[in-house]
Amino acid sequence: GQQVMQIPQYQHVQEGEDFTTYCNSSTTLSNIQWYKQRPGGHPVFLIQLVKSGEVKKQKRLTFQFGEAKKNSSLHITATQTTDVGTYFCAGRNQFYFGTGTSLTVIP
Amino acid sequence: SQTIHQWPATLVQPVGSPLSLECTVEGTSNPNLYWYRQAAGRGLQLLFYSVGIGQISSEVPQNLSASRPQDRQFILSSKKLLLSDSGFYLCAWSRTGREPQHFGDGTRLSIL
Numbered sequence: 001g002q003q004v005m006q007i008p009q010y011q012h013v014q015e016g017e018d019f020t021t022y023c024n025s026s027t028t029l030s031n032i033q034w035y036k037q038r039p040g041g042h043p044v045f046l047i048q049l050v051k052s053g054e055v056k057k058q059k060r061l062t063f064q065f066g067e068a069k070k071n072s073s074l075h076i077t078a079t080q081t082t083d084v085g086t087y088f089c090a091g092r093n094q095f096y097f098g099t100g101t102s103l104t105v106i107p
Numbered sequence: 108s109q110t111i112h113q114w115p116a117t118l119v120q121p122v123g124s125p126l127s128l129e130c131t132v133e134g135t136s137n138p139n140l141y142w143y144r145q146a147a148g149r150g151l152q153l154l155f156y157s158v159g160i161g162q163i164s165s166e167v168p169q170n171l172s173a174s175r176p177q178d179r180q181f182i183l184s185s186k187k188l189l190l191s192d193s194g195f196y197l198c199a200w201s202r203t204g205r206e207p208q209h210f211g212d213g214t215r216l217s218i219l
Contacts, residue, residue, distance in 0.1 A: 042210040097151040
């Protein structure tokens with residue numbers, strides 16, 4: 001079964017506030033991927049992290065891979081209503097997705 | 108470029124009826140193929156994956172089955188649907204098990 005846990009499960013923020021979701025694995029991951037699923041849509045690939053301690057940025061999104069390659073985080077700076085959706089991490093050959101964090105942005 | 112097609116978009120079926128959902132990928136060869144189910148407001152549950160024609164791995168015992176009759180065709184089936192089979196079914200492909208997955212638009216299945 002799945003071995004990748006995500007917290008929090010839900011997050012409501014005011015527009016302009018920051019948001020962070022965390023992904024934790026019980027085992028070392030070869031790499032980790034992040035996906036975004038808009039309400040009513042399908043998951044869309046955002047980014048892949050491979051190296052220990054790796055940090056990647058996509059505009060207001062910052063992705064980190066832990067030194068031990070067992071955890072990862074996604075941070076959004078100054079959220080916008082377009083950020084609404086569920087964010088998933090995927091590890092262990094990417095077959096197994098984390099439980100997801102549903103983000104609601106209040107205008 | 109690669110594309111993935113999944114149909115139908117929505118489906119309403121009575122309990123006990125059969126099911127066939129089809130997924131096809133274009134623009135690539137020998138992809139890894141996946142079927143996921145997502146209950147309302149929940150995460151993605153991997154149902155089946157395939158690394159080649161006729162090769163199917165099942166992750167969850169259930170009344171669903173999958174087949175891969177052609178390289179870029181993946182079919183999800185059931186002989187008799189249960190109420191618990193309701194959900195959002197997603198097909199996905201990737202080049203390898205470690206590369207990003209690309210999802211179809213999904214099928215919303217309601218069982219009455």
